[in-house]
Amino acid sequence: MTEPITQPPANEAGGYDPAAIEHKWQTRWRERGTNATDLAGGDRPFYALMMFPYPSAEGLHVGNLFAFTGNDIYGRFHRLRGHTVFEPLGYDAFGIHSENYALKLGRHPADLIPKNIANFRRQLERAGLMVDWRYSVSTTDPGYYKWTQWIFLQLLKRGLAYKKKGAVNWCPKDKTVLANEQVVAGACERCGTMVEQRFLEQWFFSITKYAQRLLANLDWIDWSETTKTAQRNWIGRSEGVEIGFEVLASGDGGARASTGDAPRINVFTTRGDTIFGASYLVLAPEHPLVVGLATPAQRAEIDAYRQRAAKQDLVARKVTKEKTGVFTGSYARNPATGQPIPIWIADYVLMEYGTGAIMAVPGHDERDFEFSQVYGLPIPRVVAADGEAPDAPLTAAFTENEGGRLVNSGRLDGMTVEEGKRAAAEWLSGMGAARTVVNYRLHDWCISRQRYWGPPIPVIYCDACGPQAVPESDLPVLLPNIADFTPDDSGISPLARHHEWYLVPCPTCGALSRRETDVSDTFLDSAWYFLRYPSAHRDDVPFDAALTKKWLPVNSYIGGNEHAVLHLLYSRFITMVLHDAGHIDFDEPFTKFRAHGHIVRDGAKMSKTKGNIVNPDDLIDEWGADAFRTYLMFLGPYEDGGDYRDRGISGVKRFLDRLWSSVGNARTDGTPDDAVMRKLHQTIRKVGDDIPRLSYNTAVAAMMEYINVVRAHERVPHRAEIEPLVQLVSPFAPHIAEELWERLGHDGSVMDAGWPEYDPALASEETIEIAVQVNGKTRGKVRVAKDADQAATLAAARADVQIAKFITGEPKKIIFVPGRLINIVV
RNA sequence: GCGAGAGUGGCGGAACUGGUAGACGCGCAGGACUUAGGAUCCUGUGUCUUCGGACGUGGGGGUUCGAGUCCCCCCUUUCGCACCA
Secondary structure: OOOOOOOOOOOOOOOOOOOHHHHHHHHHHHHEEEEEEEOOOOEEEEEEEEEEOOOOOOOOOOOHHHHHHHHHHHHHHHHOOOOOOEEEOOEOOOHHHHHHHHHHHHHHHHHHHHHHHHHHHHHHHHHOOOOOOHHHEOOOOOHHHHHHHHHHHHHOOOOEEEEEEEEEEOOOOOOOEEEEHHEOOOOEEEOOOEEEEEEEEEEEEEEHHHHHHHHHHHHOOOHHHHOOOHHHHOOOOOEEEEEEEEEOOOOOOOOOOOOOOOOOOEEEEHHHHHHHOOOOEEOOOOOOOOHHHHHHHHHHHHHHHHHHHHHHHHHHHHHHOOOEEEEEEEEEOOOOOOEEEEEEEOOOOOOOOOOOEEEOHHHHHHHHHHHHHHHHHOOOOOOOOOOOOOOOOOOOOOOOOEEEEEEHHHHOOOOOOHHHHHHHHHHHHHOOOEEEEEEEEOOOOOOOEEEOOOOOOOOOEEEOOOOEEEHHOOOOOOOOOOOOOOOOOOOOOHHHHHHHHEEEEEEOOOOOOEEEEEEOOOHHHOOOOHHHHHHHHOOOOOOOOHHHHHHHOOOOEEEEEHHHOOHHHHHHHHHHHHHHOOOOOOOOOOOEEEEOOOOEOOOOOOOOOOEEEEEEEEHHHHHHHHHOOOOOHHHOOOEEEEOOOOOOOOHHHHHHHHHHHHHHHHOOOOOHHHHHHHHHHHHHHHHHHHHHHHOOHHHHHHHHHHHHHHHHHHOOOOOHHHHHHHHOOOOOHHHHHHHHHHHOOOOHHHOOOEEEEEEEEHOOOOOOEEEEEOOEEEEEEEEEEOOOOOHHHHHHHHHOOHHHHOOOOOOOOEEEOOOOOOEEEO
């Protein structure tokens, strides 16, 4: 007798109706506060964070939901395992992207953002995310950016924020400066316009002071290796020496440029061992010493070159890589050889790195080699490979470190490169000509933007008192609602057109003063939002001390690797600063970070420009959120992304339909099938092992496999066989899981039902299949008891005629791997 | 150029520390049930085959009883960084 637990679904053939049950459960979750986290209570807090989106007008795309769903599953799984899980989500709504879009429409971003946010929220709720919306934040909310400005003041107070006039990246289209991190191959990462170099006064954060710490902590934080590597490369630590070259009286007939004391030119090199091969110096065109070095005969040419270099956008310099330069007419003394060497200027030397000057070793540096060829300069050899003559001419720069020995290098002769580096540093230091230094590729973070849509930088300029921090009690400095926020080419923010806003009394002396009219970089908004979530309800402090202590650092952070060196580096930096200032007690924000992959379709990453986007609303309408979520997770390894194929979702929907009818048909009489129960416990183990590894695709496959086994055994499964599967599937397909859980007669949410335990004894087979190889080739398989020994297995193999025929003689050797295989060598 | 990954059926992808290659799904083929099927269910599906087998994880070597997995060389490709001295 079969006694169904509930009536089988009406439309059994067509499967279940997702729209109805998803609506029902989303409503019920809201009413019951199922997704609300008790931040103060709960003894096993787990903060499952995902990178917050920028609320675009187009709404969420499939890629966003792929990312969010992966995090949601991780959070739901931890909840089932008994953690109190906090899964907040907010909006990164300031920034050029939002502002440009508003400009395009001729609208105001302050009007557009709330609509976009409402649309995002609608889509996110439809997707069934376990988000606690009470703790949402938007970076554009004055209650939020008040504290963004407060963070700026903390850096200012600690001497980590400063204003400097310098060469900065200027995007002529977006009409603002950009951080180095926002310039990709010489172009604006946002709009693709080639970036120009401008000399402007800008606000910087001294992130370089934290370079060593940002690098060192990478050794212990649990992050995706690809992300850590990207950060290491970006920080770009290199050890070397700074060597001083004394400038000589001119070799140009004594007509030396008019300077008093002979200046020294400091260069940075990682190859101090090649000092004897340094045959000329090169200064960046902007180098301050260039003016003094230019001899009268060379002056005109030098000036022309410098002007060209200054005007030239960084792109031309970086992309063409053609070597050009001009001889200054002056010479310096190589401290090792004592010989005079010419001083050149060339734009392949960058003012921003090292000292802005190099010693050129054309024999052993590709760029110097190329430059020497262009200008016919000598190319001496100071390193030779094993067995190579010391004077063998060089046809290319010899840059190998391994196996080289120093030659033509006086006291360094015969040393390896590494020995030479140490010896040269020691020797030159002893002469007072050098010191060892560490250089970083990382530059200070330029945070000011000549745009409108961002938090105003909280500084007031007073003629009498100088720049003054806005008192913390006066925060926030509200962004005024102005109509004409179009940026112009002046290098000054649109806010500077509004004297009624920027003219304010000096906070110190009261005299009429000017506000800073630049706003801060969007990346400052997002560098601390994860600190704000648990304290989003507090308007008197940036972060509640007790809640912060309890919930931070973030247990798990998931996001795209495109932020490997932007957001993730800035967040670490801001966290360190806040730690050092005593506001928080940890200095790394994300204990664990995993970069998710990207969804591609038709061979390209989904994007509007490629025309291959898929609207999640349509998919949810047609298939339901559960099938959509589960399908996204089934596409491929979460950390690799997946290839979206339009038809694939049908397989997942079929799986959910089968789950639905299996539960609907389940019987309570009789006993469960042994083989099915063993498979069940194996599946519980497998899914529980896979989810923490983010191996969602194999977890889904295991559940599919299980339901296939159930159905192959009995058309009417026992309740005990199918009920735990509802729990297993709940992180992926929460709505159907809730509905089935209820139909199974449970009162509470399946999210509070816990994770089923597997029985290790049941999860292991009683009898197992052992592969039989003869001479390493698989010839068949035999079924034996799970603890069968070698003799028993061999006997079983011989008993199988299909296998026995390959065993043509007495075994010479037998390799037996219990539970795995037996290999008979004859 | 430098750095980090990746190459497995028609397709997306499985395969834990070397141990039954191709799980799971799509697609495809055949069948059942149907007035009908782009629904559902069942069966099959790496290639070749003289039906005994043989060959198969980008290519070529190697280690091993045994290699998708480890080592060496090469090819292709994706993603970072890109004149950083």
